[in-house]
Amino acid sequence: MEYFIELFLSGLTRGSIYALIALGYTMVYGIIQLINFAHGEIYMIGAFVAYIVCGVLTIYGFHGVSILIIAGLLAIVYSCAYGYTLEKVAYRPLRGAPRLSPLISAIGMSIFLQNYVLLAQTPDFLPFPALIPDFAFMEPIAHIIGSAELVILVTTMVTMVMLTLLIKYTKIGKAMRATQQDMSMARLVGVNVDRVISTTFIIGSALAAIGGVLVASYIGQVNFYIGFLAGVKAFTAAVLGGIGSIPGAVIGGLVLGLTESFAAGYVSSDYEDVFAFGLLVLILIMRPAGILGKATKQKV
Amino acid sequence: MKNLKQSLAVALWFIFLTFPLMVVKVNTSDQVVQWRWMNILWVGVTFFVLSFIWRYALVRKEARQMAALSGQDEHEKPTKFQELLEDQSLRYRLMLGLLAFALVFPWVFDTYQSTIMVSALIYVVLGLGLNITVGLAGLLDLGYVAFFAVGAYAYALLNHHFGLGFWTCLPLGAALGGIFGVILGFPILRLRGDYLAIVTLGFGMIVKVVLENWSEFSFGPSGIANIDRPSLFGLDMDIAASTTYIYYIMIALVILTIIVTGRLKNSRIGRAWIALREDEIACVAMGIDMAKTKMSAYALGACWAGMVGVVFAAKTTFINPASFTFMESAIILSIVVLGGMGSILGVILGAMILILMPEYLRAFSEYRMIIFGAAMVVMMIFRPQGIISNIRQKYEFKGLKEKSENV
Amino acid sequence: MSDTQKQVLLEVKGLTMDFGGLRAVDSIDLTVSAGEIAALIGPNGAGKTTFFNCVTGIYTPTGGDVLLHPQGKPTRRVNGKKPNVITTLGMARTFQNIRLFSDMTVLENVMIGRHCRTNTGLVGAILRGAAARREEQETVEFGYHLLEQVGLAEFANEYSKNLPYGAMRRLEIARAMATEPFLLLLDEPAAGMNPQETDELDALICRIRDEGKIAILLIEHDMKLVMNISDNIHVMEYGKKIATGTPQEIKDNPKVIEAYLGEEADA
Secondary structure, eight states, rough: HHHHHHHHHHHHHHHHHHHHHHHHHHHHHHOOOOOTHHHHHHHHHHHHHHHHHHHHHHHOOOHHHHHHHHHHHHHHHHHHHHHHHHHIIIIGGGGSSSHHHHHHHHHHHHHHHHHHHHHOOSOEEEEEEOOOOOOGGGGGGTSSSSHHHHHHHHHHHHOOOOOOOHHHHHHHHHHHHHHOOHHHHHHHHHHHHHHHHHHHHHHHHHHHHHHHHHHHHHHHOOOHHHHHHHHHHHHHHHHHTTOOOOOHHHHHHHHHEEEEEHHHIIIGGHHHHHHHHHHHHHHHHOOOOOOOOOOOOOOO | OOHHHHHHHHHHHHHHIIIIIIEEEEEEETEEEEEOOHHHHHHHHHHOOOOOOOOHHHHHHHHHHHHTTTTTTTTTOOOOOHHHHHHHHHHHHHHHHHHHHHHHHHHHHHHHHHHHHHHHHHHHHHHHHHIIIIIITOOOSSSSSHHHHHHHHHHHHHHHHHHOOEEEHHHHHHHHHHHHHHHHHHHHHTOOOHHHHHHHHHHHHHHHHHHEEEHHOOOOGOOOOOOOOOOSSOOOOOOOHHHHHHHHHHHHHHHHHHHHHHHHSSSHHHHHHHHHHHHHHHHHHTOHHHHHHHHHHHHHHHHHHHHHHHHHHHSOOOBBBBGHHHHHHHHHHHHHHOOTTTHHHHHHHHHHHHHHHHHHHHHTTTTTTHHHHHHHHHHHOOTTTTTTOOOOOOOOOHHHHHHHHHH | OOOOSSOOOEEEEEEEHHHHHHHEEEEEEEEEETTTEEEOOOOOOOHHHHHHHTTTSSSOEEEEEEEEEESSOOOOEEETTOOOHHHHHTTEOOOSSOOTTTTEEEEEEHHGGGGGGOOOHHHHHHOOOOOHHHHHHHHHHHHHHHOOOOOOTGGTTTTTGGGGHHHHHHHHHHHHTTTOOSSSEESTTTOOHHHHHHHHHHHHHHHHHHHHOOOOEEEEHHHHHHHOOEEEEEEEEEEEEEEEOOOHHHHHHHHHHHHHGGGGGGG
């Protein structure tokens, strides 16, 4: 039973990270119907910036929590900047082009950013310092859930609540929802669609950066390639939950995380990716629009 | 002046953007920070210049679009190059010339060159195969390399366990590729374009994971060695002769692929594929069975990958899962995209450029992937039709016209 | 013109289509007989195009029956059948917002329509045997003659995206006719046409009916065209059918006038 709970919690942790990244995919997809293939790379860049900042600060003698905060903030700032630039360079000129074009542009961007980090930094795995301290009060249950896992769970939950509030109650949130429903109509009633799209990319990138820093510190290493797999998994989560739907991304992330965790725990960790994609295919066959997605009728 | 300011802003923005990654390099084990200040200069100058070019190109693109919209330039003016391509007799002479060059190639150049050429030709066939799925039928397949792996492993395993020869396995590899295409196609071809992309990507990864971990079947990450080279009437061949032999096999396969895809492109089936790509709803409303059409495009594309996978295994005599990563799929896809989706000549050129360039420009090979990535983006924005855009067949109606005029 | 002896080709009974809570088409009955030109009119948003989509299999209707009675063949209930099956049975359509295959030539667009009447397979296409070549030649000729009929022969080798607007509409009709239907559904064929083009269209539709022996059901807002060529007119409003009759009957029907002009029309 304890093993089950342990797997459950680790699945939850993993799933909440997937959910965090999946939100970026789903928000962008909801508005411009594009799989932002380079989103995983934004996550990777966030983790890398955090790694560099940590390294510099440690060498110049900073300590503990201050490093975590500065590194986290800079990671978010840089991820947002990259996300914003990405949209402006690679996607905006393609608005209105056939659907395949922006998708291929996105794949190109993903390859570009991966190799940019590879060339600018290194192809090796780099050790990422454990930024999250071990809390004393966690001691009694530390064998089931670690402090880092707790921090990840709490952070993602807080972030998601904030995102929900942002989308529900702020002006930009309303504009985003309007654009999602009907872009040309939103433009007609005075919504600055370009700005909404940029904002969506920025918010999604910020979420990815948070995920990146948390994961890097949890797993303890970074590499130019981590974004690819995380991105694919997160996108799978978004599709599972029903792409375009924000609660769907969260549910999809959790379902995927739990599936992987249980598959790894009870079957074999070698095949967890197979289970993840097997689940995706299965759900898409039964519910082509995902768990929470609505089957939309194409207008003819 | 305004442009200057704008470019300056762009340069500054990119300096900011690239600062942590380009300038700072931390070595945590030695506790040293390496500051590479010179990179700021490079980034600044590069993006300053690039932003001018970018703006100029965007303006030109917009002007072209406006002209097309207002109907001033109703018939897209074909470029000189394109006009030349449409000239039948010139095309034949060009093709004959190329063929002659291809045939004497191994006698003029050394074995090393032939080996490189063989891999380029393998990618030509892969590109043409994927061209059926992506270029003609518009089904974005991001796991194409999986079928390549199926073919390669089919030959390697059949050869290892049962001693089956190359020529037996070549059609078997193609058939297995096709069968895998059908098996995978069944559940996923109902999916919309973007979902299809992610599921095929997942499929590609599953195949690699299985090959890596199911050691009893695939010998795991260490792969399979000592695969037989193709035989020719039981002759013993040294490596040089064998390479030349494989080279000619590949030339034959490329010609076969060109003929087959060329014929399909302008046939009842090929038109259905293109119609499907252009507009799914109109396509089914015109009486075309979507499932069947998608399946045929998908399976046929997979066939070529399976077949050429056999050649790949025979050429390298050693395969392991590392040869079948997503990056391979991405390279094949960029061959199709950069060459020109749907265009046979474009795909061939694309494969040659993308595979040969890094081989001959060693300095370039380090930057190969980053250039691929950038090229895919730039191509989509400024020339989405690729190096050579697809030209549809023109029909002659001399007899028909007279017939109806006489009536 | 209510010729009861004419064979019924399309019989729609109680057709209903719900989108979530919205009933877009509400138990519509409608028949189209051989040799008839029928029109479906109504204000914007009345559910006409949805009706077409249900009948042609693009949507699966929530309720009711769509029956096809091909001449000399057994009756088929086609609810929920795939669009390509319905087209193959002999009912073809055009689209309100032109859906041509823009990167194909004009002739190729029409040749696509021949797909369901030809049968060269993969192997045939690769080997290009005598039968395949003959079929291909026939397809080209058939397509070319259709293009002549709609006046587009000179554009045969142009890309369809380069055609002027009116020509695109005619090409859509030619493409649908290439499937050899016995019933042709036209969704706003005159939209965006100038008066001269509309007159030509008028003649073209009548020619299709008379020479091609194809019955026609069309959605149209151009009342002059509708009144000129229709044998029967069906009027829809808010998903319901509010009137059926000859052009004269419809013109005099107070319900129809109200639907179109609002209540002031009575005053």
